[in-house]
Amino acid sequence: MAHFAALVGLGSYLPPRRVTNEELATMFDTSAEWIATRTGIRARHWAAPGVATSDLAVEAGHRALKSANLPLEPGAVDAVVLATTTPDHPCPATAPQVAARLGLGTVAAYDIAAVCSGFVYALATASAQITAGQARRVLVIGAETYSTILNPADRTTSVIFGDGAGAVVLRAVPDADRPGVILGVDLGSDGSRQDLITIPAGGSRERSTPGEPDPQDRYFTMQGKKVFAEAVNRMGESATALLDRVGWPAGSVDHLVGHQANIRILKALAQRLGLPEERAVVNVDRVGNTSAASIPLALSDAVAAGTLPSGSRVLLTAFGGGLTWGAAALTWPDLSAA
Amino acid sequence: MSTQTQTLTDQLLKMMTVQYGAPEDITAGTSFDALDLDSLVIVEVAVALTGRYGVDVTEEELHEAGDIAGTVALLEAKGVRA
Known part of the structure; x- marks a missing residue:
């Protein structure tokens, strides 16, 4: 039987610290208005020291599973795919840790490294796992802590990037005309x-x-x-x-x-x-x-x-x-x- | 000036004033540097020209072209016809 991958859950998480352009204007040689007119950005969130990408990913993943009415237990999903530029460590990948902390058991879990395109790459990969019959449900997360890699001497990048995480759940469905496919x-x-x-x-x-x-x-x-x-x-x-x-x-x-x-x-x-x-x-x-x-x-x-x-x-x-x-x-x- | 060059010039003058905030009284010979546009505008114009005329136009090429007349010549050299 053919399978199609449908989006059935969505969740997100932002770390609490909100950093405004006005605050950045006190740290860099720039103005709040300059940032706003060049980028459209007025505020971003930065994770507190000690908070890593997996911490944000776990929160967003939890919320997406809740949105899909899935429990935090083994068998809830068959795979966890995490898109990130800022993994917790160069090795190993961050996804297995996120899967374990969410209580999802010993499922397939891997990171996708495609920088800002990572979520679409992860969605494509997860969708393909479902249509290939390798998985029935997949948790797809995009999570980043760019505040850990920004150069404090480079105002052009420091004012642009924020931290956060978002996640979706994909599920196998039998028909292509169903919303979410x-x-x-x-x-x-x-x-x-x-x-x-x-x-x-x-x-x-x-x-x-x-x-x-x-x-x-x-x-x-x-x-x-x-x-x-x-x-x-x-x-x-x-x-x-x-x-x-x-x-x-x-x-x-x-x-x-x-x-x-x-x-x-x-x-x-x-x-x-x-x-x-x-x-x-x-x-x-x-x-x-x-x-x-x-x-x-x-x-x-x-x-x-x-x-x-x-x-x-x-x-x-x-x-x-x-x-x-x-x-x-x-x-x-x-x-x-x- | 050929009709074709005139048409392209008019299209670009309109684009610069209506869409990118250049002053109404600019001419084909007004230097881009004199327009006091923010640094991203020339990039936006390059991208808009790429989309509109279906040829690759870069920010560097527009800086080299210097003004609308130069940009029209650049587009024509890339085979653009109004």
Whole structure:
């Protein structure tokens, strides 16, 4: 029997400390207004010292399972997929620890490293496990603590990124026309431009340079303007290819849920796809760029605000380091976010 | 100036003033640097031109083009027809 993967649960978690532009303006040579006009961001959340990515992932995962009416016990899901750029440790992956702490037993658990595109990559992988018959239910989490990799000397990245986690539950269903079914995905990458978004040190390439690495190379770096253009161009191409495959005219998309990097990217993307700006779901103003967590956080916000009704056509699209990008299409299910 | 060049010039003048906040009195020869636009605008214009005309346009190319007349020449060199 054919299986389709349907989204049946959604949850999110933000660490309590809210950092406003005004606070950042006291730390960096910038102004609250400069940050707001360049990025659309007014506040973001940063985890307290001692709080790691798994801590946020466990909270969001718990809430998504609750939203799907699933218990915290072995057998609730068959796999846990965690998208992150900021794992608790370089080794091992963070997902097994999250699965264990959620009481989910000895399920398959693995991390996905696709930076800001991570959630869409994880969704695609989890969906494929279900359609292949390898899993009936999968917990997919995007969780990040970028505050642990931001360079305090680099105001351009420090004002953009926030911490947070979002999660969804996918479940096998027999029919494709049921709301929530992942109707299609599109993934891509361009490793020739890996230098645009990178943490230069800390990996096996570090040994290629003699001596101790520059401490600055332990931090996240991004070439913002080049990334802006690549993001709009790649997300535009990917979304267009997916819409064509799914058979949705671009104008029929009700909600464009793009990676929340910068409001001006979201607007440019809506324009590229020929959609009115108001169809773009926006919460970057409140949470900043939370990388792999951004799409489920934006979905949770929209559900909580009542602006994402069941039956509406939703297009997810993301872009990140790698370079990587991806898109997914689904009709929104009837669920309440936790 | 050919009709085609004139049309592209008009399209770009309109885009710069209506969408990106350039002053109404700019001409094809007004330097982008003189417009006092924030640093992301030229990137946004490059992206918008890429989408509108279906050719790759980068921020660096627009800085080199310098003004709308230069940008029209750039687009024409890439095969764009109004």
